[in-house]
Amino acid sequence: MAAQxxxxxxxxxxxxxxxxxxxxxxxxxxxxHGHGLCASDFEVxxxxxxxxxxxxxxxxxxxEISERVHxxxxxxxxxxxxxxxxxxxERGVCPEDRRGVQVCLxxxxxxxxxxxxxxxxxxxxxxxxxx
Numbered sequence: 001m002a003a004q005x006x007x008x009x010x011x012x013x014x015x016x017x018x019x020x021x022x023x024x025x026x027x028x029x030x031x032x033h034g035h036g037l038c039a040s041d042f043e044v045x046x047x048x049x050x051x052x053x054x055x056x057x058x059x060x061x062x063x064e065i066s067e068r069v070h071x072x073x074x075x076x077x078x079x080x081x082x083x084x085x086x087x088x089x090e091r092g093v094c095p096e097d098r099r100g101v102q103v104c105l106x107x108x109x110x111x112x113x114x115x116x117x118x119x120x121x122x123x124x125x126x127x128x129x130x131x
Contacts, residue, residue: 024123024128027123035115040075043068044089045089045105048060048104049110049114060102061100061101061103062076062080062103087108088112089105092104
C-alpha cells in the first residue's frame with residue numbers, strides 16, 4: 001500500500017511538472033507573439049546569443065543547437081530556415097567539417113533577442129515562482 005501511494009505521488013508530481021511546462025510554454029508564446037516569435041524561436045535565438053567562441057563570429061553547429069533545445073532535428077532545421085528567411089540568423093558551412101552547417105545571429109537577430117529577453121525572463125520568473 002505504501003509503495004502504491006509513493007508511486008502515485010511520483011505520477012502526480014510528474015503530471016504537475018508537465019502542466020507547469022505547458023502553461024509556461026503557452027504564456028511564452030503569448031508574450032512573444034507580438035514580437036513575431038514563439039517560444040521555440042526565442043530558445044534558438046537565446047542559445048545563439050549565449051555562444052562564445054575564441055575566434056571568428058560566435059556560432060553553433062545545428063547539432064550543438066539541437067542538444068540545447070528540445071526539438072527534433074527536422075523541426076529545428078525548419079525553424080532555422082524560417083529565422084534565416086526573416087533575417088535573424090545566417091547559416092554557413094562549418095570550416096572544420098564542410099558537411100556541417102553553422103548558425104549565427106545577425107545584427108537584426110541580436111537586436112530582437114535583446115528586445116525580447118526581458119519579456120521572456122519576466123514570464124519565466126512569474127510562471128516558475130507562482131507555478
